[in-house]
Amino acid sequence: MSDFAASRDGYGHALISMSEDPKLVVLEADLGKSTKSCWFREKFPERTISCGIGEQNMMLVAAGLASSGYKPFASTFAIFTERAFEQIRNGIARPNLPVHICGSHGGTHTGTDGSSAQSIEDLAIYRALPNMTVMHPCDDYSTQQLTMKLLNHNSPSYTRTARNKTPRIYEINDPRLEIGKGVLLKSGSDVAIIACGVMVSKSIEAAKKLSEMGVDAAVVDMHTLKPLDESLVYELASGCKGIVTVEDHSVIGGLGGAVAEYLSESKPTILRRVGVRDRFGESGQAEEMLELLSISTKDIIESALDIVKME
Amino acid sequence: MGLSRLNGLNDDELVEELKEISRKCRVEIIKMVYRAQAGHPGGSLSEIDLLTALYATTLNVNPKEPKWNDRDRFVLSKGHASPGMYSILAEMGFISHEDLESYRVLGGVCQGHVDMKHTPGVDFSAGSLGMGLSFGLGCSFAAKFDGSNRNCYVMLGDGEIQEGSVWEAMMAARHHELGNLKVILDCNRIQNDDFVESQMRMFNIPEKWSSFGWNVKEIDGHDMYQIIEGMRWLNENNDLPSVLIANTIKGKGVSYMEDNPKFHGAAPNEEQYSKALMELGEAI
Numbered sequence: 001m002s003d004f005a006a007s008r009d010g011y012g013h014a015l016i017s018m019s020e021d022p023k024l025v026v027l028e029a030d031l032g033k034s035t036k037s038c039w040f041r042e043k044f045p046e047r048t049i050s051c052g053i054g055e056q057n058m059m060l061v062a063a064g065l066a067s068s069g070y071k072p073f074a075s076t077f078a079i080f081t082e083r084a085f086e087q088i089r090n091g092i093a094r095p096n097l098p099v100h101i102c103g104s105h106g107g108t109h110t111g112t113d114g115s116s117a118q119s120i121e122d123l124a125i126y127r128a129l130p131n132m133t134v135m136h137p138c139d140d141y142s143t144q145q146l147t148m149k150l151l152n153h154n155s156p157s158y159t160r161t162a163r164n165k166t167p168r169i170y171e172i173n174d175p176r177l178e179i180g181k182g183v184l185l186k187s188g189s190d191v192a193i194i195a196c197g198v199m200v201s202k203s204i205e206a207a208k209k210l211s212e213m214g215v216d217a218a219v220v221d222m223h224t225l226k227p228l229d230e231s232l233v234y235e236l237a238s239g240c241k242g243i244v245t246v247e248d249h250s251v252i253g254g255l256g257g258a259v260a261e262y263l264s265e266s267k268p269t270i271l272r273r274v275g276v277r278d279r280f281g282e283s284g285q286a287e288e289m290l291e292l293l294s295i296s297t298k299d300i301i302e303s304a305l306d307i308v309k310m311e
Numbered sequence: 312m313g314l315s316r317l318n319g320l321n322d323d324e325l326v327e328e329l330k331e332i333s334r335k336c337r338v339e340i341i342k343m344v345y346r347a348q349a350g351h352p353g354g355s356l357s358e359i360d361l362l363t364a365l366y367a368t369t370l371n372v373n374p375k376e377p378k379w380n381d382r383d384r385f386v387l388s389k390g391h392a393s394p395g396m397y398s399i400l401a402e403m404g405f406i407s408h409e410d411l412e413s414y415r416v417l418g419g420v421c422q423g424h425v426d427m428k429h430t431p432g433v434d435f436s437a438g439s440l441g442m443g444l445s446f447g448l449g450c451s452f453a454a455k456f457d458g459s460n461r462n463c464y465v466m467l468g469d470g471e472i473q474e475g476s477v478w479e480a481m482m483a484a485r486h487h488e489l490g491n492l493k494v495i496l497d498c499n500r501i502q503n504d505d506f507v508e509s510q511m512r513m514f515n516i517p518e519k520w521s522s523f524g525w526n527v528k529e530i531d532g533h534d535m536y537q538i539i540e541g542m543r544w545l546n547e548n549n550d551l552p553s554v555l556i557a558n559t560i561k562g563k564g565v566s567y568m569e570d571n572p573k574f575h576g577a578a579p580n581e582e583q584y585s586k587a588l589m590e591l592g593e594a595i
C-alpha cells in the first residue's frame with residue numbers, strides 16, 4: 001500500500017494484458033511514450049497505428065475500425081483528445097461506436113509544461129456526451145483492471161489517467177472494481193469524501209487528519225463519473241451530515257458537478273466541491289499547483305470541517 | 312529593425328556576430344532545461360540559429376514597447392521550444408537574463424510553453440501544436456485591414472505540420488493571398504516519440520507547400536549565410552505567403568543531443584550538463 005505508481009502505467013499494462021484478443025487495435029498520436037501505449041507498440045507493432053500528430057484523424061480512424069468489428073484503444077494527452085472533440089461527439093458517441101479513448105496527463109497534477117497541457121475540463125465535456133462512459137481511476141492497478149473491462153464494453157468510453165506517481169490504493173485484481181461502482185475505501189459517519197484520480201490518496205490523507213481532530217470521514221473512490229454510482233451517493237448522503245467532492249478538475253461539470261446534479265434533484269444534501277475554481281493553472285510543480293488552485297489536502301480538510309461545524 | 316549594433320556590417324561580420332549570439336543562446340537553453348530538469352532542448356537548439364537571425368536582423372519589434380501595434384508579429388507555433396525563444400528575447404532585452412531562471416517555476420515569467428499572458432515579446436500562447444499558422448493568418452489579416460505593412464512570421468515544427476488544421480491555414484493563406492505571412496519551418500526530422508520518418512512520413516515537404524501555391528525556399532538552417540539570405544528572401548516576396556524550409560539538426564551544438572529523439576523533451580544530468588557547456592565553449 002505504501003508503493004507509488006502512476007495510473008498511466010496501468011493503461012500501458014492493460015493493453016498488453018488484452019493482447020490476446022485479436023480484435024484489439026491500439027492507436028497513438030506521437031505521445032505513446034507518455035500515455036504508455038509504447039509498451040504495446042514494442043510488442044505488437046502490426047496492431048499499433050501511428051497517426052502522427054493528428055488527433056482528429058486518429059479518433060475517426062478508431063471509429064471506422066470499431067464499425068468494422070475491431071476494438072480500438074486510442075490515447076494521447078487528455079488535453080489533446082479535446083482537439084478532436086467534435087469528431088468524438090459526432091463520429092464516435094453519436095453512432096455509439098465502442099472506441100476507448102485514454103487521455104493521459106490529465107489535470108494539474110502533471111509536469112511543468114503549464115496551462116496549455118493541464119486539462120481541467122475533459123471529464124465535464126465527455127460527461128456531456130450521450131453513450132459515453134467516463135472514468136478517472138486513482139492508481140495503476142485500478143486503471144489496468146478497469147481498462148481491461150472496456151474490452152467487452154459495447155459503447156464508447158473516455159478514461160483519464162495521470163502522469164505522476166501517487167500512492168497506490170489497490171491490490172492487484174481487487175474484486176470491488178467494476179465500471180460504474182464506486183469503492184468505499186474507508187467508512188465514516190460525519191462526512192463523506194468522494195474523490196477521483198490523484199485526489200483519492202489526498203482524501204485518504206485528509207480523512208486521517210480529520211480523525212485526529214475527532215471527525216469521522218468516509219472516503220470513496222468514484223473512479224467512474226458516468227454512469228454515476230447514484231445508490232452509493234444516496235447511501236453516503238443518508239449516513240453523513242454532508243458530502244465533499246474532490247477532483248483535480250474544474251468544479252464545473254466533473255465529479256462535483258455530477259454529484260451536485262444528482263443530489264439536488266434526488267436527495268438535497270450539504271455539499272462542498274473541492275476542485276479548480278473556474279481558472280487556468282500555470283507552470284509549477286504538481287504539489288504547488290494543487291496548493292495554488294486550492295485543491296490540496298488542507299482544502300479537503302477545511303471543506304469537511306466546514307460541513308461538520310454547520311448548525 | 313533587429314539589433315541596431317549590427318547595422319552597417321558586411322555579411323562576414325554579421326555572420327560572426329550572429330553566430331556568437333546564437334552560441335550564447337544555446338548556453339542559456341541548456342542552463343534553463345538543466346535547472347528545471349524538464350523542458351525541450353532538442354527543438355530549441357535546432358531553431359535557435361533561425362530565431363537569432365530573425366530577431367537580430369529582420370523582425371521589426373521594440374523591446375521597450377513590446378505591445379507596439381505596428382510591430383511585426385512572431386508566432387512560435389512549436390511552443391514547447393520555448394527556451395530558444397526566451398534566450399533570444401533576453402538577448403534582445405524583452406526580458407532579463409534573471410527571468411530565464413523562472414523557466415517552469417511557479418509564478419515565472421518563462422512558462423513551460425510560450426505564453427503571451429506571462430512574457431513580454433510573446434505574441435501567441437502555444438503548447439498545442441498546429442495552431443500557430445491559423446493564428447498567424449489572423450494577424451496577417453489584421454495587418455492588411457489596418458493598412459499596415461507589418462509582417463507576421465510563424466515558426467513551425469516538421470512534426471506539428473501533421474496536424475490537419477495547418478493545411479487548412481495553408482490553403483486559406485494562399486486563397487487570400489496574404490503575402491505578409493511568412494513561415495519558417497524547422498525540419499529537424501524528429502518529433503516526440505521518434506523520427507518523423509517512423510511516425511508519419513511527410514515525403515516531399517517543399518513540393519507540398521508549392522502545390523498549395525506558396526513561395527518556397529529551402530536552406531540549411533545552421534548555415535548563417537544561407538539563413539540571412541533566407542530572411543532577405545522572405546522579405547522580398549510579398550505577393551504571396553512564403554515558407555522558408557530550414558533543414559536542421561535536432562539538438563544542434565551538443566553532440567549527444569544531436570539527431571537524438573531522446574532529447575526532444577529531456578533534461579541533461581549533471582555530467583551531461585558540464586559536457587554540453589564545454590562543447591558550447593562556456594566555462595562553468
Ligand SMILES: Cc1ncc(C[n+]2csc(CCOP(=O)(O)OP(=O)(O)O)c2C)c(N)n1
Pocket residue numbers: 029030031053080083351353354355357389391392438439440441467468469470471472497499501502503561575
Ligand atoms: C496537439 C498536440 N499534440 C501533441 C502534442 C505533444 N507534443 C509536444 S512536442 C511534440 C513533437 C513536436 O515535434 P516537432 O513539431 O517536429 O517539433 P520539434 O522537433 O521542433 O521539437 C508533441 C507530439 C502537442 N504539444 N500538441
Ligand SMILES: [Mg+2]
Pocket residue numbers: 468469470497498499500501502
Ligand atoms: Mg521536429
